[in-house]
Amino acid sequence: MATSVKNNQAVILHSGGQDSTTCLKWAMKKFKKVLLVGFDYGQRHKAELKAAQTIAKKLGVSYEVIPLPFLGKLTKNALTDKKIKVKAGAKGQLPSTFVDGRNMVFLTAAAIYAKQRGIPNLVTGVCQTDYSGYPDCRDDFIRSIEKTLRLAMEFPFKIHTPLMFLTKAESVRLMAKLGGMELLKHTHTCYEGTRPACGKCPACKLRLKGFKEVGMKDPLAYKICKKNSF
Secondary structure, three states: OOOOOOOOEEEEEOOOOHHHHHHHHHHHHHOOEEEEEEEEOOOOOOHHHHHHHHHHHHHOOEEEEEEOOHHHHHOOOOOOOOOOOOOOOOOOOOOOOOOOOHHHHHHHHHHHHHHHOOOOEEEOOOOOOOOOOOHHHOHHHHHHHHHHHHHHHOOOOEEEOOOOOOOHHHHHHHHHHHOOHHHHHHOOOOOOOOOOEOOOOHHHHHHHHHHHHHOOOOOOOEOOHHHHOO
16 A cells, blocks of 8 residues: 655654754744654663653654664664763764764664654754764765665655754754744753753763854753853
């Protein structure tokens, strides 16, 4: 039986972080209905799943967590192994937080979930402008896997990446324009998994940098208050 294609609906890959929440607000204006999926892969910052659940509840949208326990067993990285220190990559090296194949697996799982519901649109918050150097955040990868998913399932998938060519500061401005700044208070970005956020890890530093560049205060609570005041 042919699957009916619901072009006015989208599945959002929602981590509970700043970027995916900005994409969620963007998608709610573009599509009639959105569904959220998150992934439990044994990440040390599992607080993001609770953050995503809180945001989904506030917006009245469906949110489902897909377990992917094998990711942590296949690769060594700081996000799934607490013995490995969270640190930025040295010149020519990937950060310790890079999880091999993570976005590829996420998008594949989300695509399967979406196709079962006849939804061709996938929305993800990856960005190659201000990012940690992850190869699976680049536009070339997204266009490649979009084609692969279409071929693999014979379904007209479209992967939307609203933040792909925006700086972190520009993504803050976009969220302000979308009227979603209050939601960012409930997001989780910190790689250390702490709330309040540590303010020191690469993810926190990049987030704070974006707010500083636009002269706005991040509504998220940080342990080091002076880093979040202007």
